[in-house]
Amino acid sequence: MNMSGIKIALDVYGGDLAPDVNIDGAILALKGLKDLEITLVGKKDEINRLLEKRGFASERLSIYDAPDVFGMAEKPSQLLRKRNSSLFKTAELVKKNEVDAMVSAGNTGGVLVAGLFVVGRIKGIERGAIAVPISSKRGFTVLLDCGANLEVRPGHLRDFAKMGFEYARILGKESPLVGLLNVGEEEEKGTELVKEAFGMIKEALGETFVGNVEGRDILYGNVDVVVTDGFKGNVAMKTIEGTAKFIGDLLKMHIKQAGILGLLGGLLLKGAFNNLKKSLDPRIYGGAFILGVKGVVVKAHGNSDALAISNAIKVACNGVKGRLVEKLEARFGSE
Template structure:
């Protein structure tokens, strides 16, 4: 398989991107990489060009660019040409650490949306205390959603959890402000009814934000606004707790430092437990090919994990299974999708 990589996207590109790609290349002998970016910056970083093809680009999408304008205006940008490679069947998937909004625009306007999907969603894997993790979508691809769209997210998340996380009957939960069936606003009540009526899904009902990290569900469905706020609150809380723990040990004398030394391996394990990068990137679900967004501040190891994730998606033909499902279920197509 071939993966098109936007080598210029991210805070520490292209250094961490190339390092992560070479780690993945060495680990997986069935993957080739098309690297899009400034050859003057990338070439000196490549230690071994086996199964790496460098395509020089003269532009890049900046984090400050308006996403749609950048994708439509910067025709020679590394992200745009990487997406174009997938559209032209020159690559099987796209990886970028760049702007989330721009990558979504590239996915929509270049890679293309799956027929029947109204709005693609952004889906990361988040940590749980039992180390199994859970999927959550949407976490920011859309500011607003309708009930039918959330049902589509549940179906796509269900396929992903089965294929990539090896869960036979993923537990689907609806993020809400209470567990009772009648909780929430009109959107959540309508979504609850749709999820509950779909017998192909193992719907476990409403779940609260306070229970997410305990593994209450394998796939958590939510609208993009709520999902993004929940994601950032969870990440911020995890960082704050780890920082407070570190300062408690380092700033409270010899006894605290000795205790910290004795617990060093356990504390490392705790940090690893809440390291979301080990699960890969956030997949833009609902597009015709795998499009994965790794964190802008990702390191080389996170790039490696994201490539492993993409490799599994391509190997298991996860996207094709979603395509087949919606082709076989025309009743799932919303009015908005038909008009589009």
């Protein structure tokens, strides 16, 4: 960690709305955080033009040239062959310790490969995991893995539990409670794999481990970290998204059907509805961490806008300030 300030590399050509939102997001973040330095990674000339257009200049902003783009639909493994892509170059800056952290809204699989194979894994951690903080009854709950490992072994789930615990602490939970996603709360529930993981997590975390939790507990249980494989985590995360959208539509429909009183009620509650929407907005968390990587790697949502990118940059800063990588290294190295 650079002591003069936090240095973040931003993959300017990652994301559905790249490059504009990334540049706007970077400007927003620089305005908000005074100890932040950003390296914009991508097509140098174009980035210069885009900055000029915005009339923005800062000595805390630099550009690192990367002529290629790694597309949103490309096969993740292909990243290692696209060494001139902005995503690859961004990860390389982390690897070379020229920056403290990276942010990309690009291809999820690609960012994962960038983290695991370009930046590299922390010693003692066999599998990296995508950890996503989701709005919940507890403020937020960290769900992991959200898609890095579709199949796991029990020891991987134990490692996810340990990583999720440290991550939740950095996000502000003093003593996070960790649960294992299962089909019921009783210890004997689940597959052999999950039962074995239960024992291993209990041994690793002690009282911090609350045992098995169910799908409803992700948003509505007394747990801060929910551990599962990347298939179930991905399904759960997207199921939450679909459910929220569906309920939003239903609410609008029922208000519309309530006629003139509904219209009036809707107007009176406009602020409340907007606040509800904000509470559920995945952008407030800015992004997911690729945990287990020897560097702070934040994946922003593919359709991030400038605010989401700025938040993802803040999240990356917190990871650096909270010394996430060092804490994970200490925890996994000591065993």
